[in-house]
Amino acid sequence: MKKGKVVSSITEAIHDIQDGATLVVGGFGLCGIPENLIVGLQEKGVTNLTVVSNNCGVDDWGLGLLLANRQIKKMVASYVGENKLFEQQFLSGELEVELVPQGTLAERLRAGGAGIPAFYTASGVGTLVAEGKEQKEFDGRTYIMERGIVGDFALVKAWKADPLGNLVFRKTARNFNPVVATAGKITIAEVEEIVGIGELDPDEIHTPGVYVQRVIQGSHYQKRIERLTVAKQ
Amino acid sequence: MKKGKVVSSITEAIHDIQDGATLVVGGFGLCGIPENLIVGLQEKGVTNLTVVSNNCGVDDWGLGLLLANRQIKKMVASYVGENKLFEQQFLSGELEVELVPQGTLAERLRAGGAGIPAFYTASGVGTLVAEGKEQKEFDGRTYIMERGIVGDFALVKAWKADPLGNLVFRKTARNFNPVVATAGKITIAEVEEIVGIGELDPDEIHTPGVYVQRVIQGSHYQKRIERLTVAKQ
């Protein structure tokens, strides 16, 4: 059981991701993104991907690598302003884009993972986001119906894991990762450190291993910073 | 700020709970219940309460105390089998009861706390639970619509708190408490220990203080065990 869900290479971790797959991916900006898995997908060269992630990386890092490589067919995100390639491909019609309010995106992923096919929210009412969506009144207020999302694969980045797939995240690198982890038919977690079974405090596990099918030790973490901001001395 | 949200007595913590209030209450069986707050309500004698809680205590402890005292008008729960008083009052028509599948109850409380007025679930489809509820098909499967729940007051029990209302729970005493904490217009947490601000690890807080309006140090915890089961030697 020492090995458990731990796989020995990125190649093995993503071996069954095929052209046309839907991927749900954790991270916020470049913080807490599954760096090694994304690079692995770039090298593997699978195409026609639908990617659900809050952002789409920058031109030369994170999901931007897959954009540059023309591997993404459709992007579902809340904010994509950091990426010029994105703009080009979107305006040329090469890339299909679905913009979703950030809270709705998080909730849709949680719903998908929790077996909830749809829910109502006020976010987006009276805006472009509401177009074509079912509306309903509750207690005198209007809401729109949003659907849960489940991906073929979920790719997340955690700080620590054990071989059962229990995950612990660090600071704001947690972000979308725990909800994304619940929303994949197969969930692959890359982590900074794999500890022994029983070494994680059961009260402090953020993602129980039941959601995770594969764990891979990542390497050479760049953890790029988008906006280095320091205090004025 | 040392004091923060900490109040000095149970009486003060519940001073504004009035007759007819809707209370959402944490705990599973007698595990992780807000013992002192319940005893406080019994002493206060408020009546016509609507109580939303997974269970209703036992005859002489937990929410059973409020039943015995004829303070509960309506109970919303998933399992009430441990309580003879409950049976009597229910059969005599004194007590109104709404039985809800446990997962639906947890999700309704989470939804209430998260601003989601309604969601769809498969739980209860084709059963008495579905009666009078809107049904809808998604991807060829039938679901029923369930509503979020928000109480006038939420009563929870945590292990540790800081004066900002950040909460940490212990083992299976966590149960419904974190979702209940989100679902009160005013949330009151009774805890075993109040620590200083900054003493809780920000990565290990289960309930951020934003959900909690009052913290009270509980005393004389009985933590009654319903079914003491030990290993055969």
Place this chain on the structure above:
Amino acid sequence: MADTRTKIVQRAVKEIQDGMNVNLGIGMPTLVANMIPQEYNVLLQSENGLLGIGPYPREDEVDPDLINAGKETITTIPGAAFFDSAESFAMIRGGHIDLAILGGMEVSEQGDLANWMIPGKMVKGMGGAMDLVHGAKRIVVVMEHVNKHGESKVKKACTLPLTGQRVVDCLITELAVFEFTSEGMVLTELQEGVTLEEVVRQTEATFTIDPALQ
């Protein structure tokens, strides 16, 4: 009676495979836990917020903050995780639990299950049963084949209020094992020493017989 239960439980444990995440209902299903092969890595889920139930505690280990869904004191195994009730049922309802083994009062030939309410008697509530039957990937029901009055509990249609419609994948009794498929209810095994005739006689439901049995 003890023998009946043992037969059922012994067969039920064979449904558990190495590596599974399993939820065991209150009562007879709980007994399955003790019979899971030692070498298996199986995580037992408790819907009050634990994945990784361990054995019952020694007296000096008893902790009132650590109970299972049946409110019994328990322990945890290494690698266990605690979580809140919403997360617990997200896990169950989102299809992340491989197997649930539940008790039953009646099972119909359509795979309907009734196991939570007897009208006229005290209503205890459904607890997590209605969530489990729609959430877990495979639903195995364990129950005695007939009731105290000798009437079949394996029915053409349930007479008691349902827990779920068309939710049972497998029914295990002291007489036989049935699988529920798109073609209906299929008898797949006879318990040791039980004849096909006895199963037919004790079963109200209509079922077909797996060719391998004939």
Place this chain on the structure above:
Amino acid sequence: MADTRTKIVQRAVKEIQDGMNVNLGIGMPTLVANMIPQEYNVLLQSENGLLGIGPYPREDEVDPDLINAGKETITTIPGAAFFDSAESFAMIRGGHIDLAILGGMEVSEQGDLANWMIPGKMVKGMGGAMDLVHGAKRIVVVMEHVNKHGESKVKKACTLPLTGQRVVDCLITELAVFEFTSEGMVLTELQEGVTLEEVVRQTEATFTIDPALQ
């Protein structure tokens, strides 16, 4: 321009009361953080999963795992808590954040807000803005009164795609402060040195004037 922003930010900070949980949008609203009175206990929320934003880090404190919603490196204050994005927006959408101060491109007299998209230009996305406008208990918009071309951004009706309808509670510009009530848009304050005539001239929207101002 710097003076304009300073005026707006200085007025905006008065919206913050001791003990509040506050979300500050990207851009001008972020500047409000530095001006909150030291003696106040205010928790700043960052929608990527933090309650309790601290000041920018010293160079040796920089941590790539610790950023705000604007992707800037930050620190935390004692008593901070981290959580995931679903929890963060449960907090926002469930009405647990007392105040959100957001930037704006246009505000209408109905309290509509447009602040996320200019058709024909690159679409960046709405991020968390559409959630905040419906979730936070009070929505304060800070923006310059007119655009580069001298056109009023305080409109009869927004011309840009909306972030939310009838969501703004208060609008603060370098000229004035407006509250949105059930009776419509009300001018409640003039910034220092600004005349009522100037506000009327620069405002396309129809508004009433708070009697206290007259």
